[in-house]
Amino acid sequence: MSIFHPTGNWFRSPTGAERMWIGMALFWCLVMSITMPWWHFQGKQNAPSETYKVEPADFIQRVSQFVEAHQVGEVNNVPIVEPPPGGDAYLLGQMWRWYPVLKLKKDQTYRIHVSSADLQHGLSILPQNINIHVIPGYDYVMTITPTTTGEFSLICNEFCGIGHHMMTGRIIVE
Amino acid sequence: MNTQTAATTDYRVCNTTGLSVFYKAEFFTKANAVLAVIFLLIGAVAAILLALTRWSNVMLLDDIWYYRMLTLHGVNMLVFWIIFLEMGILYFASTTLLNTKLFSKKLAHISLGLMAVGAVVTNYIILAGQADVLLTSYPPLEAHPLFYLGIILFAVGALIVCYNFFATLYIAKKNKTYEGSMPLVTFGAATAAIIAVVALIHGAIALVPTFLWSMGWTEMMDPGIYRLFWWGLGHHSQQVNVAAMVAVWYFIATMSTGAKPLNEAVCRGAFILYILFINLAAAHHLLVDPGLSSEWKIWNTSYAMYLAVLASMIHGYTVPASMEVAMRRKGFNKGIFGWFAKLPWKDPGFSAVALSAIIFGFIGGITGVTLGTEQINIMAHNTLRIPGHFHATVVGGTTLAFMGLCYYLVPLIFQKDFYLKGLARIQPWLFGGGIVIMSLGMSFAGTYGVPRRTYDSDFSGATLETGFDPVAHIMLGVLGIGGVIAFLGLLLFIVLVVAAVFFGPSLKGKKMPTWQSPQEQKMTDDLISKGYEEEGKDYHVKTPGTVVLVIVFLLSFAIYYFANWAALADLWHIR
Ligand code: HEM
Ligand SMILES: [Cu+2]
Numbered sequence: 001m002s003i004f005h006p007t008g009n010w011f012r013s014p015t016g017a018e019r020m021w022i023g024m025a026l027f028w029c030l031v032m033s034i035t036m037p038w039w040h041f042q043g044k045q046n047a048p049s050e051t052y053k054v055e056p057a058d059f060i061q062r063v064s065q066f067v068e069a070h071q072v073g074e075v076n077n078v079p080i081v082e083p084p085p086g087g088d089a090y091l092l093g094q095m096w097r098w099y100p101v102l103k104l105k106k107d108q109t110y111r112i113h114v115s116s117a118d119l120q121h122g123l124s125i126l127p128q129n130i131n132i133h134v135i136p137g138y139d140y141v142m143t144i145t146p147t148t149t150g151e152f153s154l155i156c157n158e159f160c161g162i163g164h165h166m167m168t169g170r171i172i173v174e
Numbered sequence: 175m176n177t178q179t180a181a182t183t184d185y186r187v188c189n190t191t192g193l194s195v196f197y198k199a200e201f202f203t204k205a206n207a208v209l210a211v212i213f214l215l216i217g218a219v220a221a222i223l224l225a226l227t228r229w230s231n232v233m234l235l236d237d238i239w240y241y242r243m244l245t246l247h248g249v250n251m252l253v254f255w256i257i258f259l260e261m262g263i264l265y266f267a268s269t270t271l272l273n274t275k276l277f278s279k280k281l282a283h284i285s286l287g288l289m290a291v292g293a294v295v296t297n298y299i300i301l302a303g304q305a306d307v308l309l310t311s312y313p314p315l316e317a318h319p320l321f322y323l324g325i326i327l328f329a330v331g332a333l334i335v336c337y338n339f340f341a342t343l344y345i346a347k348k349n350k351t352y353e354g355s356m357p358l359v360t361f362g363a364a365t366a367a368i369i370a371v372v373a374l375i376h377g378a379i380a381l382v383p384t385f386l387w388s389m390g391w392t393e394m395m396d397p398g399i400y401r402l403f404w405w406g407l408g409h410h411s412q413q414v415n416v417a418a419m420v421a422v423w424y425f426i427a428t429m430s431t432g433a434k435p436l437n438e439a440v441c442r443g444a445f446i447l448y449i450l451f452i453n454l455a456a457a458h459h460l461l462v463d464p465g466l467s468s469e470w471k472i473w474n475t476s477y478a479m480y481l482a483v484l485a486s487m488i489h490g491y492t493v494p495a496s497m498e499v500a501m502r503r504k505g506f507n508k509g510i511f512g513w514f515a516k517l518p519w520k521d522p523g524f525s526a527v528a529l530s531a532i533i534f535g536f537i538g539g540i541t542g543v544t545l546g547t548e549q550i551n552i553m554a555h556n557t558l559r560i561p562g563h564f565h566a567t568v569v570g571g572t573t574l575a576f577m578g579l580c581y582y583l584v585p586l587i588f589q590k591d592f593y594l595k596g597l598a599r600i601q602p603w604l605f606g607g608g609i610v611i612m613s614l615g616m617s618f619a620g621t622y623g624v625p626r627r628t629y630d631s632d633f634s635g636a637t638l639e640t641g642f643d644p645v646a647h648i649m650l651g652v653l654g655i656g657g658v659i660a661f662l663g664l665l666l667f668i669v670l671v672v673a674a675v676f677f678g679p680s681l682k683g684k685k686m687p688t689w690q691s692p693q694e695q696k697m698t699d700d701l702i703s704k705g706y707e708e709e710g711k712d713y714h715v716k717t718p719g720t721v722v723l724v725i726v727f728l729l730s731f732a733i734y735y736f737a738n739w740a741a742l743a744d745l746w747h748i749r
């Protein structure tokens with residue numbers, strides 16, 4: 001009984017169905033343990049890890065330089081910026097918008113630096129449903145290759161104050 | 175039982191189990207349980223308001239109150255309700271099950287006081303509108319210092335309870351109040367307590383500096399490092415909840431069916447795996463965070479997590495298998511599932527635990543491991559898939575199991591009987607059913623990318639407009655409906671328990687009334703009274719029903735897991 005104390009030598013190695021199940025469960029855990037590193041090398045979708053420390057003020061300045069250099073238009077007063085294919089792009093999360101709008105080319109690879117000017121934010125690219133966490137002080141580099149075209153929404157999915165549910169942005173892929 | 179070392183005025187003999195119940199420890203079990211239910215009620219009021227706000231056609235609250243209630247709900251449910259009840263379990267498992275007095279009554283009073291004050295202070299400051307930072311209080315978001323202080327006081331109190339628990343285990347061993355090894359339920363509780371200590375230490379590293387910062391005395395802690403340590407608290411507490419829940423599964427399995435652990439070595443080994451292999455797995459909350467290498471993330475997720483997953487899969491077999499053996503020994507031998515139909519479904523304690531095991535395994539466990547995979551997390555982080563997952567673990571699993579426990583706690587410890595037993599019988603189904611519906615609504619909405627912790631899913635008023643597929647909105651409706659049903663189930667639970675504890679017929683000197691037929695109860699009693707006398711005799715009873723159940727489980731797991739990889743392969747390339 002689980003509420004009484006077993007006496008004597010109760011150690012017994014598992015046999016029968018119990019042993020079989022432990023074996024199956026262990027095998028499944030191994031399958032999962034191998035799938036993850038395997039995908040890391042073979043798969044096309046992996047969590048970004050390239051990170052640099054950055055002061056929010058410096059990051060904001062790099063974003064403005066980037067906007068100045070590559071702006072191609074404007075939507076609702078937000079600049080549209082087209083980074084060179086294969087090059088670096090910047091995306092700033094701040095209360096409460098993703099700045100600026102990025103214009104990318106399908107099947108080209110970009111290094112998008114994402115950081116925050118203030119609080120933590122969650123970058124969510126929709127309807128792709130790609131999500132990463134954004135922390136002030138960390139320049140998180142997302143190396144991304146859009147494989148479909150259209151207009152994609154950016155929203156924030158980490159609580160960042162009272163305007164959190166109005167924090168959006170956009171990526172345009174041609 | 176054993177020869178008593180304590181004076182007979184210190185304890186009473188339970189009329190149902192024959193175990194000794196020590197008055198002092200009993201008081202603290204009761205006090206913690208009562209406080210747990212009070213905070214559960216506060217959390218529940220917040221819960222229904224949240225569900226009716228996320229339901230996008232209803233949007234009951236305004237934005238400020240949505241975030242305030244979200245903070246209130248998270249803190250009261252995940253911290254105060256769950257931990258107060260766990261403290262009650264520690265007092266019970268260390269004294270009654272080991273036949274010993276509590277180590278220190280004084281410490282127990284101090285810890286209870288600290289925890290109660292901490293919980294009240296935290297609730298006050300949240301409702302005063304000075305701590306709209308959600309449960310996780312990620313800096314640079316800043317709350318009033320009392321928010322952190324309240325949680326720290328509560329945590330210190332919990333740490334003292336753990337100390338008192340270990341000291342009680344020690345004096346029981348020293349005074350030889352029991353022979354052989356400690357009972358499995360106590361072993362499980364000890365597992366929970368050990369992990370709780372590790373969790374609370376991580377919590378202190380995150381919250382003490384943050385408190386000092388909120389006082390203006392020090393610099394802000396690095397927000398990335400804060401997340402690492404906060405999740406050392408947040409993740410480990412979930413492992414505490416799992417261990418405590420499994421201990422309750424074993425307890426109720428014995429009490430309601432007469433089941434006996436098939437193989438003590440296997441069950442205990444699985445608990446030890448929880449302790450050994452959980453420690454670094456806080457990684458799965460940080461999989462798409464900057465500042466951590468892929469190697470660190472993958473290693474900590476698979477090495478540490480999958481052996482703890484193995485442990486849960488082992489319990490997932492041994493608990494139903496032990497019940498199957500008990501039922502077959504009672505003669506319910508028809509076919510593969512004859513025993514299953516004859517389980518004591520009329521006992522709400524049992525049905526709560528059975529549903530808890532099913533919801534935890536099939537929904538909570540499968541989604542948890544899958545979403546906690548480094549790459550798959552890209553499609554899940556901070557979407558509603560996450561609350562969809564954990565409402566199936568800590569709510570459909572732990573909370574429901576604890577409700578089941580209360581159906582035994584009230585007659586055995588409070589010595590009061592329930593009113594409205596017909597309603598009690600459906601309560602676990604109402605709550606469990608509602609949670610399953612809500613959890614599915616959340617999960618499916620989340621696959622469209624609907625964010626968690628967000629007042630307005632349509633982001634109306636934003637400069638660059640956006641919005642979701644109509645199906646996602648239907649799923650938010652499902653969330654709302656499930657939430658309403660679960661709320662009714664939760665409210666019914668509170669009504670039943672409060673009515674019994676404060677106004678119920680006394681059971682002093684009586685045996686706990688059975689929920690089953692007298693013959694069934696007699697068979698269960700017979701099995702229980704045989705206890706360990708026939709050690710090993712039933713190990714060779716076959717458990718085909720359980721084997722079929724676990725294989726169905728494994729197949730569902732594999733299908734869900736690989737379906738998620740397939741969905742991931744459709745995304746843009748990212749690294
Ligand atoms: C009637 C039962 C319950 C209902 C209807 C309910 C509903 C909800 C809803 C709608 C949310 C908000 C999701 C979002 O917008 O992000 C939520 C969050 C949450 N719930 Fe529950 N819940 C219930 C019970 C519980 C219980 C018993 C626990 C814990 C033991 C719990 C733990 C949490 C936590 C930790 C959060 C996340 C808070 C945050 O994001 O900071 N819930 N719940
Ligand atoms: Cu936000």
Ligand SMILES: [Cu+2]
Nearest residue numbers: 408409412456
């Ligand atoms: Cu975790």
